[in-house]
């Protein structure tokens with residue numbers, strides 16, 4: 263029987279965060295003043311091993327998951343990540359295996375990832391303006407590094423790529439048309455993400471959110487667009503095609519046009535907790551039972567109970583929360599469960 267939550271949503275996608283560490287310090291995710299030299303990231307013994315991740319994935323596939331995406335933190339910082347890719351690629355029922363990365367380490371990792379069976383790549387790049395980009399990653403990288411990663415991905419045949427750009431008013435919103443034009447010419451799918459109030463550390467304010475409708479208007483004024491039909495149930499991005507036939511963009515509008523009704527994603531944290539929402543307060547521990555010798559059926563029962571009880575729809579209720587209530591809610595951080 264298909265596993266459904268309290269709102270009849272099936273479990274389809276699995277986001278696997280393989281590390282809580284990152285080589286960038288994007289202020290909207292891991293502000294450098296909080297995640298400094300002395301910040302205590304998870305010690306290695308607390309991370310799920312690749313064998314543990316693969317075992318959980320096999321169980322989750324039995325429960326309906328057909329897509330897996332590796333994320334983080336920065337997934338390329340996890341040592342020998344290609345070994346995990348190979349293990350997941352070998353699981354029957356994982357139809358799609360993807361990774362979201364900041365691309366800094368991609369050129370040196372790409373051959374191994376491809377050989378291991380990684381199918382698709384999403385690369386994050388918020389702007390082509392080098393000074394603004396440095397501000398948006400805490401001074402850790404210039405645009406050139408990410409473009410080198412993109413070039414390597416193109417050469418390895420990962421086309422079209424998906425490119426994620428977080429939009430923050432007053433920071434990079436005046437550079438979006440340039441970004442759109444650049445990726446239109448290269449045939450990649452640029453997805454604009456509304457700046458979200460994930461976690462409690464990025465100092466999110468509603469007035470920094472640029473609504474997707476405004477983003478579409480701004481692009482449309484220079485590069486005419488028309489709405490395109492969605493690809494599948496649970497797709498998070500609303501799609502728009504360029505009228506001249508030159509590709510498409512996506513809008514991920516968690517703030518102004520929430521899509522909780524079709525949210526089929528489960529998130530696995532680096533230390534083995536499952537979260538049923540990006541804005542969850544708590545997760546359910548699977549590492550404890552795994553390491554205590556639980557059988558697959560017992561783990562499956564825990565996952566069934568967790569998903570079966572799921573009532574998350576944070577983005578749909580966000581606007582009804584006062585700033586104070588929202589700020590008091592202790593949410594899991596983005597760098598921890600990976601977007």
Ligand code: SAM
Nearest residue numbers: 290291334335336362363364386426457458601
């Ligand atoms: N480090 C990798 C990267 O940046 O691509 C993967 C993990 S990152 C948490 C996944 C995605 O979440 C990135 O595309 C990032 O831009 C996005 N993200 C992080 N914080 C966000 C926020 N506050 N609002 C919207 N998107 C955010």
Ligand code: SF4
Nearest residue numbers: 284286288291335364
């Ligand atoms: Fe690192 Fe990605 Fe978060 Fe930026 S968005 S700090 S690259 S995990």
Ligand code: SF4
Nearest residue numbers: 522525539540576577
């Ligand atoms: Fe899914 Fe939670 Fe985002 Fe709604 S707020 S779309 S339930 S992750």
